[in-house]
Amino acid sequence: MGIVEAILLSVITAATPLVLAAIGELVTERSGVLNLGVEGMMIMGAVSAFAITQITGSPVLGMLAGVLCGALFSQLFAFLTLTLVANQVATGLALTLLGIGVSGMMGESFLGIQGIKLQPIAIPFLADIPMLGPLLFRQDIIFYLSIALVAGVHWFLFRSRAGLKLRAVGDSHASAHALGVNVIRTRYLAVMFGGACAGLAGAQLSLVYTPQWVENMSAGRGWIALALVVFSSWRPWRVVAGGYLFGAVSISQLHAQAFGLGIPSQFLSSLPYLATIVVLILISHNRRTTLINTPASLGKPFVPDR
Amino acid sequence: MQEGGRGSAEGKEGSVPVEGVAANGHLLAVSNLTKLFGSFAACNGIDLQIEQGEIHALLGENGAGKSTLVKMLFGVLAPTAGEILWQGQSVRIANPAAARKLGIGMVFQHFSLFEALTVAENIALSMDANISLAKVAEEASRLSHAYGLPLDPKAHVADLSVGERQRIEIVRALLQNPRLIILDEPTSVLTPQEADRLFETLYKLKAEGRSVLYISHRLEEVQRICDRATVLRHGKVTGACDPKAETPSSLARMMVGSDVAVVTAEGTSAKGQVQLEARHLTVPARTPFAVSLKNICLKVHAGEVLAIAGVAGNGQGELFDALSGEYPIADENAVQIRQRPVGSRNINARRLMGAGFVPEERHGHAAVSALPLSDNLVLARSRSDAKAFLGGGFLKIIRRDAVASATQRISEAMDVRKSGEDPPAGSLSGGNLQKFIVGRELDRQPSVLVVNQPTWGVDAGAASRIRQALVDLAKAGSAVLVISQDLDEIFEVATEIAVISDGRLSDPYPAKELSREKIGLLMGGMYGKTEGTEAAHAH
Numbered sequence: 001m002g003i004v005e006a007i008l009l010s011v012i013t014a015a016t017p018l019v020l021a022a023i024g025e026l027v028t029e030r031s032g033v034l035n036l037g038v039e040g041m042m043i044m045g046a047v048s049a050f051a052i053t054q055i056t057g058s059p060v061l062g063m064l065a066g067v068l069c070g071a072l073f074s075q076l077f078a079f080l081t082l083t084l085v086a087n088q089v090a091t092g093l094a095l096t097l098l099g100i101g102v103s104g105m106m107g108e109s110f111l112g113i114q115g116i117k118l119q120p121i122a123i124p125f126l127a128d129i130p131m132l133g134p135l136l137f138r139q140d141i142i143f144y145l146s147i148a149l150v151a152g153v154h155w156f157l158f159r160s161r162a163g164l165k166l167r168a169v170g171d172s173h174a175s176a177h178a179l180g181v182n183v184i185r186t187r188y189l190a191v192m193f194g195g196a197c198a199g200l201a202g203a204q205l206s207l208v209y210t211p212q213w214v215e216n217m218s219a220g221r222g223w224i225a226l227a228l229v230v231f232s233s234w235r236p237w238r239v240v241a242g243g244y245l246f247g248a249v250s251i252s253q254l255h256a257q258a259f260g261l262g263i264p265s266q267f268l269s270s271l272p273y274l275a276t277i278v279v280l281i282l283i284s285h286n287r288r289t290t291l292i293n294t295p296a297s298l299g300k301p302f303v304p305d306r
Numbered sequence: 307m308q309e310g311g312r313g314s315a316e317g318k319e320g321s322v323p324v325e326g327v328a329a330n331g332h333l334l335a336v337s338n339l340t341k342l343f344g345s346f347a348a349c350n351g352i353d354l355q356i357e358q359g360e361i362h363a364l365l366g367e368n369g370a371g372k373s374t375l376v377k378m379l380f381g382v383l384a385p386t387a388g389e390i391l392w393q394g395q396s397v398r399i400a401n402p403a404a405a406r407k408l409g410i411g412m413v414f415q416h417f418s419l420f421e422a423l424t425v426a427e428n429i430a431l432s433m434d435a436n437i438s439l440a441k442v443a444e445e446a447s448r449l450s451h452a453y454g455l456p457l458d459p460k461a462h463v464a465d466l467s468v469g470e471r472q473r474i475e476i477v478r479a480l481l482q483n484p485r486l487i488i489l490d491e492p493t494s495v496l497t498p499q500e501a502d503r504l505f506e507t508l509y510k511l512k513a514e515g516r517s518v519l520y521i522s523h524r525l526e527e528v529q530r531i532c533d534r535a536t537v538l539r540h541g542k543v544t545g546a547c548d549p550k551a552e553t554p555s556s557l558a559r560m561m562v563g564s565d566v567a568v569v570t571a572e573g574t575s576a577k578g579q580v581q582l583e584a585r586h587l588t589v590p591a592r593t594p595f596a597v598s599l600k601n602i603c604l605k606v607h608a609g610e611v612l613a614i615a616g617v618a619g620n621g622q623g624e625l626f627d628a629l630s631g632e633y634p635i636a637d638e639n640a641v642q643i644r645q646r647p648v649g650s651r652n653i654n655a656r657r658l659m660g661a662g663f664v665p666e667e668r669h670g671h672a673a674v675s676a677l678p679l680s681d682n683l684v685l686a687r688s689r690s691d692a693k694a695f696l697g698g699g700f701l702k703i704i705r706r707d708a709v710a711s712a713t714q715r716i717s718e719a720m721d722v723r724k725s726g727e728d729p730p731a732g733s734l735s736g737g738n739l740q741k742f743i744v745g746r747e748l749d750r751q752p753s754v755l756v757v758n759q760p761t762w763g764v765d766a767g768a769a770s771r772i773r774q775a776l777v778d779l780a781k782a783g784s785a786v787l788v789i790s791q792d793l794d795e796i797f798e799v800a801t802e803i804a805v806i807s808d809g810r811l812s813d814p815y816p817a818k819e820l821s822r823e824k825i826g827l828l829m830g831g832m833y834g835k836t837e838g839t840e841a842a843h844a845h
Contacts, residue, residue: 161436168420168431175418178382179432180403291593292422292462 007251008135012143013209015247017042017201019146021225022232022239023153024197029229030157031190032170034299036092037077039222040099041195045070045202047103050110050213053206059118063142063203070199071192073099078191082184085301100216107213115211118142142204147240149197154236166190170295173302183302198222227276231283234293242279249275331394333358333517334379334410334486339388341374348374350541352388356486361508361518363528363549365561366538367765372521373415375538376488379519380412381405406432411479415490415521419463419471426459429478442481450477453507468495468618476507487511488519493527495791497617498826505531523561523766525554537561562766569773569798578608581785582629582661582754583642589628589635597621597809599628604804604811606785608753611776612814613788613800617829621809622789623666626758629787630663631656643754657690662752664744666759666789668736672743675732679724679742680706680713682731686746712749720745721771737768744772748779755779758789773799793822805829 021038028035045066053062077095080086118140126137157163168176169186177183205217224246232238253268261268283290336354340347349371356362366372377383379390381399390397392408399405405412419428426443433442443459450457455473463471472492479487489508493501508518508531522528528535529549537545537560545560587602599621606612616622627633629641631653638649643659653663665671673682684695684704695709696702713728720741724734731739740761747755760776761769776799780786789806790796796803800817805828812828 161430164423164427164431167423167427171420171422172418175420176431178402178414178418180401180406181431292464294422296422 005131005134007255011244011247011251012135012139013247014251015243016143016146017204017209017221018225018228018246019150019240019243020142020201020204021198021222022228022243023146023150023236024194024201025225026229026232026234026236026239027153027157027166027197028190028194029298030170030234030295031166031187032173032295032297032300032302033078033081033187033191034088034092035074035077035095035191035194036089036226037074037095037099037222038194038198038225039218039220040096041070041073041198042099042202042205042222042225043103043216043218044073044099045199046206046217047107047110047202047213048199049203050115050206051106053116054110054113057116059116059207060141062116062207063118063200066199066203066206067196068199070202071196074191074195074198075188077195078188081301082187082191085303088299088301096222104215107215110213111215113212115206115213117211118207140204140208142200142208145200150236150240157236167295170297173297173300177302177304183304187302198225201225224272224276227280231276231280233283233290234295245279246272246276332356332391333393335391335394336375336379337389337391339375339378339390340386341371341378341383342386347541349378349385352538352541352543354536354543356517356519357534358485358517359512359515360533361512361520361531363532363535364519364521364538365523365525365528365535365549365557367523367561370538370561371541372538373490374541376412376490376519376521379405380410380488406482406484409483409485410488411482411484411486412488413472413475413479413490413492415492415494419474421462421464423463424459425457425461425463425466425474428463428474429459429481432478433481445481446477449480453477453480453510454503455507469497469500472496472504476504480511484516486517486519488521490521491523492520493522493524495618497829498793498822499830501527525549525557525561528557529554558766569770569777577610578783578785579645580605580642581608581644582606582756582787583645584629585640585642587625587628587635587640588637589624589633592624592633597624599624600809602809602811604787604814606754606787608783608785609780610801611780611786611788611799612802612804613790613796613817614804614806614811615790615793615796615825615829616806618791620806620829622758622791622806624809625806625811626663626665626756626789629756630661630665632663632665654689657687660752661754661756662747662750664747664755664757664760666762668739668743669732673731673739676730678728678730679717679734680709680728682742683713683716683746684709687750690750716742716745716749719749720775735765737764740764741768741772744775748775751779751782752784754785754787756787756789759791760788761790761792761795769795793825796825 021042025035025038048069049062049066052065053059056062077091080091081088120138120140123137127133129137157167165176165181166186169181169183173183202218206213210217228239228242228246231242250272253271256263256268257265332355334356336352339349339352341349352375364372364375374383378385379399381401381404390399397408399408426439426446429446430437430439430442446459447457450473455477457470457473457477463474472495492504496504511518520528520532532549535547535549536543537557539561549557584602584604587599589599591598597620602625604612614622628635631648631651634650634652635641636650638647640649642648643656643661646659648656648659669675674685688695695705697705710728716722717724722738722742722745724738734742744757744760757776760772764772773795776786776788788799797817802814803817803820803825804814805812805825807829
């Protein structure tokens with residue numbers, strides 16, 4: 001395996017959790033709910049995936065546990081903000097803090113244990129293509145899922161009737177309610193999908209990226225995923241572009257540091273964030289596209305008048 | 307009238323006529339329907355019958371309970387008491403889907419459309435069955451042609467005019483093949499010509515045997531197109547009649563309960579100096595959905611009321627922002643107040659020069675709903691009336707006694723009815739809050755006043771009070787600029803009228819020389835002194 005291949009492979013591994021968490025949050029936000037608890041749901045997914053893998057010895061079961069845990073944890077947020085109409089921003093922040101705290105407690109006995117890695121699956125024939133094969137078709141299942149989810153979400157949002165209803169709820173919940181769409185149920189499901197995706201992203205961290213449990217191992221990726229959703233102006237395929245751009249910048253700064261370039265390491269490690277800011281500014285330039293795609297009732301609580 | 311016959315002839319090509327209703331009895335009968343919000347009865351024991359194939363008017367002022375009543379009929383609100391009979395059967399309409407299933411369609415006053423979605427997507431959302439988007443688009447364009455409501459299924463709603471948006475709502479309702487279509491204030495956002503087209507559509511529906519419940523407070527329209535009318539006041543039925551047999555004033559009495567004071571604009575003094583002027587005012591659009599202002603020139607003299615007519619969303623808000631200084635502009639000379647250039651000055655600087663401004667939105671723009679009236683007074687005038695309202699030198703401490711007496715003075719001058727001494731702005735009814743907001747500016751006796759939609763959504767009594775105050779201010783020698791969508795209002799107050807369309811302003815015309823038809827053409831962007839106008843007149 002050449003150095004280029006190795007770098008590209010590490011970019012994919014770094015980008016996958018970002019893409020997963022962002023595509024989940026994208027669906028949540030398209031329904032009009034702003035869940036700032038991505039980081040918390042991600043870390044909960046990471047710790048439960050690691051724990052169940054250790055207990056059962058099966059990383060696949062661990063991965064499923066991560067998904068389930070993320071989905072369940074998100075329902076706490078959904079109950080507080082949708083049923084009890086709590087402030088979404090405050091509740092989301094609380095969810096992140098709670099997730100970091102609880103995961104630290106749950107993961108205490110797993111600290112320093114060598115984890116079990118989720119094994120790659122080679123896709124017959126395709127995996128033998130030179131260069132592309134090892135990169136794209138000799139990957140773990142979570143990578144395949146991340147791409148399938150983006151494609152699925154795109155199809156769901158823009159081709160299916162349920163997706164149309166979800167976008168309608170995000171654009172104007174009062175109008176959607178008047179048309180007989182169940183706003184609250186739609187939002188519960190959208191939040192749950194976001195939680196499941198964040199949980200899967202967390203599972204990727206503790207089963208693929210670095211197969212071990214380290215406290216606070218999500219290291220701000222949930223926040224980057226939130227920025228990616230805005231970056232993508234709520235369009236699914238742009239999440240992939242943004243996720244991989246970010247992954248590429250963060251990996252290349254690692255390599256740049258390893259090569260010993262005469263640039264302060266602090267500057268290099270801040271590169272991914274600078275890149276995000278630059279791209280965000282560039283993308284928000286076309287305001288019409290942004291407005292058409294921005295869910296108009298994002299973050300606004302819905303209380304039916306009855 | 308000829309329309310019925312014509313409608314049936316054309317109706318055959320387009321759509322399926324409705325099957326007959328159970329021969330005996332009404333299509334819809336409502337008895338003793340009541341809706342309580344807390345202890346307040348929005349609807350109180352309403353009785354209403356609608357026959358097959360009639361256009362039935364529901365008349366009433368704002369707050370009379372019209373919207374609450376139809377929301378119950380459409381399943382958006384649940385009645386507190388009473389019964390709804392649909393074709394003789396007692397029904398409980400739990401949600402809009404149930405109403406549609408029965409055969410009730412609704413076109414809302416504030417459109418329930420999704421701006422970010424396309425026309426076809428918007429329509430598909432209201433269809434219960436799983437029909438593909440392509441099929442919906444096809445069916446929608448077929449119906450829209452049959453009823454003379456042209457629409458492009460692929461267009462984004464955000465890019466459409468208000469009239470086009472209403473067409474979506476109507477087509478959406480028609481796709482359900484309803485027996486009863488409810489229209490809530492459909493013409494309030496239309497030009498006279500657009501309204502005429504809408505009436506053609508309604509006649510076609512009627513000719514097919516469908517019924518229409520037509521909600522309005524415009525007497526002239528109701529008399530023109532409706533077969534029967536039910537009048538509401540304070541949540542109760544105050545009359546059921548044949549509107550064609552009534553006079554406008556007898557209908558108004560049923561609506562208002564007493565005669566409405568007539569605004570008198572006669573005897574306005576002769577023109578004085580130019581007090582407010584725009585010179586080739588050009589402002590680019592601030593957001594993708596805003597309108598850019600294009601080379602606007604206007605002059606308002608002392609003693610004059612210039613009214614700017616136009617359909618909503620043609621640059622009225624943007625013009626107000628530029629004139630008031632809410633968004634100052636680069637070209638210093640483009641706006642002149644009392645013959646001094648003020649283009650880049652902010653709103654307080656312009657107030658200090660003797661101007662007053664009343665924006666369109668009562669809540670959240672002209673007033674902070676949660677704050678008491680006195681605080682709202684201080685917020686607006688703390689700079690322009692610093693001497694009266696603030697004390698303690700640089701500490702700028704609010705002088706509560708002065709503010710309280712000013713609040714009281716304004717309330718008395720404008721007959722603001724409120725609960726308690728100094729209630730939160732949000733607790734006042736729309737009309738009373740609007741009277742306070744207008745009074746807040748009038749109290750300073752500004753030499754220039756710019757008002758945007760002074761009586762939008764205000765009851766007739768409060769509206770006539772506000773309009774009289776504007777006329778009186780001009781009589782006293784101030785320059786008044788009124789931006790309004792309401793042609794009745796414009797003719798009541800204006801000495802000069804100009805029309806705004808797509809960010810362009812027409813020449814001003816003396817109010818006495820301008821007909822409604824001419825204004826309608828100007829609203830459509832056909833400017834005077836061009837061939838276009840003449841051609842349009844010929845049709």
